[in-house]
Amino acid sequence: MKTVNVALIGQGFMGRSHSNAWGQVPKFFKPPIRPVMHTVYGLPEENPHAFAENWGWKNASTNWEELVKSPEIGLVDVVTPNYAHAPVARAALAAGKPVACEKPIAGTLADAREMAEAAKKANIPTFVWFNYRRVPAVALAHQLVKQGKLGDILHVRATYLQDWAGPQVPLLWRFDKKLAGSGAHGDLNAHIVDMTRFVTGREITEVVGAIAETFIKKRKIAASTAAAGGIAAGTTGAEPWGDVTVDDTVLFLARFSGGAVASFEAARQATGNQNRNGFEINGTKGALKFDFERMNELNFYDATLPRAVQGWTNIMVTHGGDHPYVANWWPDAHIIGYEHGFTNQAYDILKVLAGEEPTVPIPDFADAYQTQRVLEAALLSARERRPVKIDEVR
Numbered sequence: 545m546k547t548v549n550v551a552l553i554g555q556g557f558m559g560r561s562h563s564n565a566w567g568q569v570p571k572f573f574k575p576p577i578r579p580v581m582h583t584v585y586g587l588p589e590e591n592p593h594a595f596a597e598n599w600g601w602k603n604a605s606t607n608w609e610e611l612v613k614s615p616e617i618g619l620v621d622v623v624t625p626n627y628a629h630a631p632v633a634r635a636a637l638a639a640g641k642p643v644a645c646e647k648p649i650a651g652t653l654a655d656a657r658e659m660a661e662a663a664k665k666a667n668i669p670t671f672v673w674f675n676y677r678r679v680p681a682v683a684l685a686h687q688l689v690k691q692g693k694l695g696d697i698l699h700v701r702a703t704y705l706q707d708w709a710g711p712q713v714p715l716l717w718r719f720d721k722k723l724a725g726s727g728a729h730g731d732l733n734a735h736i737v738d739m740t741r742f743v744t745g746r747e748i749t750e751v752v753g754a755i756a757e758t759f760i761k762k763r764k765i766a767a768s769t770a771a772a773g774g775i776a777a778g779t780t781g782a783e784p785w786g787d788v789t790v791d792d793t794v795l796f797l798a799r800f801s802g803g804a805v806a807s808f809e810a811a812r813q814a815t816g817n818q819n820r821n822g823f824e825i826n827g828t829k830g831a832l833k834f835d836f837e838r839m840n841e842l843n844f845y846d847a848t849l850p851r852a853v854q855g856w857t858n859i860m861v862t863h864g865g866d867h868p869y870v871a872n873w874w875p876d877a878h879i880i881g882y883e884h885g886f887t888n889q890a891y892d893i894l895k896v897l898a899g900e901e902p903t904v905p906i907p908d909f910a911d912a913y914q915t916q917r918v919l920e921a922a923l924l925s926a927r928e929r930r931p932v933k934i935d936e937v938r
């Protein structure tokens with residue numbers, strides 16, 4: 545069987561979730577190419593050898609520049625803080641390696657554009673881990689829209705609300721513009737912009753207005769920010785507090801091609817919401833509703849039925865014969881969790897590398913650059929208090 549040697553660059557939260565996915569995918573799916581967990585990169589202080597042993601990587605490295613160039617590596621998987629996506633991806637593409645990169649594709653629009661251009665020039669497959677596309681309920685929503693079940697789409701309402709970022713949380717890289725690019729916006733709005741583009745099959749054409757706000761303006765400096773090359777590295781060490789340089793929340797209104805109007809909201813201090821990543825989409829023939837806190841369910845409203853029996857149907861998206869990806873997991877009606885979306889994506893990456901079609905469309909660098917343009921337009925709209933056409937932002 546054909547194999548591909550994977551190099552994983554980073555070993556934090558996503559390092560763990562991707563390690564799990566590469567390890568699980570050949571067990572639950574029959575990918576056309578088998579992934580070999582070849583080498584994991586980590587910072588020296590993270591002890592990448594211990595990580596490699598725990599997660600099943602054959603080797604460990606503290607030198608990503610050498611690793612991505614190694615002739616033994618066939619796929620580079622990037623799970624670093626956002627600012628490091630571009631240099632790692634650039635080096636990997638220059639060495640002729642396909643790249644799978646975490647989202648947002650980059651911290652800045654310029655980096656995202658450069659990555660998309662480099663991928664196009666190199667003519668090498670690229671992938672971005674917008675993993676929520678591969679939650680079976682979201683993939684089903686995409687299929688139902690494609691089948692015309694919603695008719696013309698009029699409203700798109702998307703929120704991604706979390707509440708973990710209280711004042712007790714230190715100045716992680718996620719609060720530093722140099723390292724993250726933006727805050728809740730690039731972290732969470734990136735997902736719902738991608739997800740609604742995917743489900744509707746439409747492009748966002750204009751951001752009509754936006755608000756960006758930072759509620760907590762200073763945070764205690766964390767050792768991990770220094771490790772990631774951030775703000776603390778530039779201080780004397782005597783200074784315990786640093787400035788938060790990104791948003792805590794961004795809300796914006798937008799228009800989709802085809803006429804739908806849309807609202808987006810990302811927040812990290814929306815008390816009571818732990819991971820409420822969801823949408824409601826209303827069309828002339830029906831509507832769909834999804835909430836990641838109940839990720840095995842999709843709500844569908846069929847407005848073509850007689851009015852007397854119209855109502856929301858709660859679909860358990862757990863039937864192998866009918867629902868994407870489900871047949872590869874457990875017997876019908878045995879639910880899945882967060883990590884399965886990543887394994888489903890690992891499967892589709894391997895299919896594309898083998899020249900096959902993915903189960904549902906998978907974003908490459910060019911696709912993720914479109915999402916980044918929308919994110920940039922929203923920041924510009926908030927800063928200049930004006931509508932911004934996506935065509936303005938390149």
Ligand SMILES: NC(=O)c1ccc[n+]([C@@H]2O[C@H](COP(=O)([O-])OP(=O)(O)OC[C@H]3O[C@@H](n4cnc5c(N)ncnc54)[C@H](O)[C@@H]3O)[C@@H](O)[C@H]2O)c1
Pocket residue numbers: 553554555556557558559585586587590608623624625626628646647648673674675731771772773
């Ligand atoms: N798809 C999702 O649902 C999802 C969820 C969380 C994070 N993410 C994305 O994944 C990426 C990593 O986030 P995370 O939560 O795993 O972060 P993390 O802080 O937990 O881990 C980041 C890792 O990157 C490595 N690293 C740190 N600085 C580096 C540098 N300068 N150069 C190279 N490597 C470095 C380290 O190994 C570190 O452990 C980010 O782009 C983030 O937006 C995606």
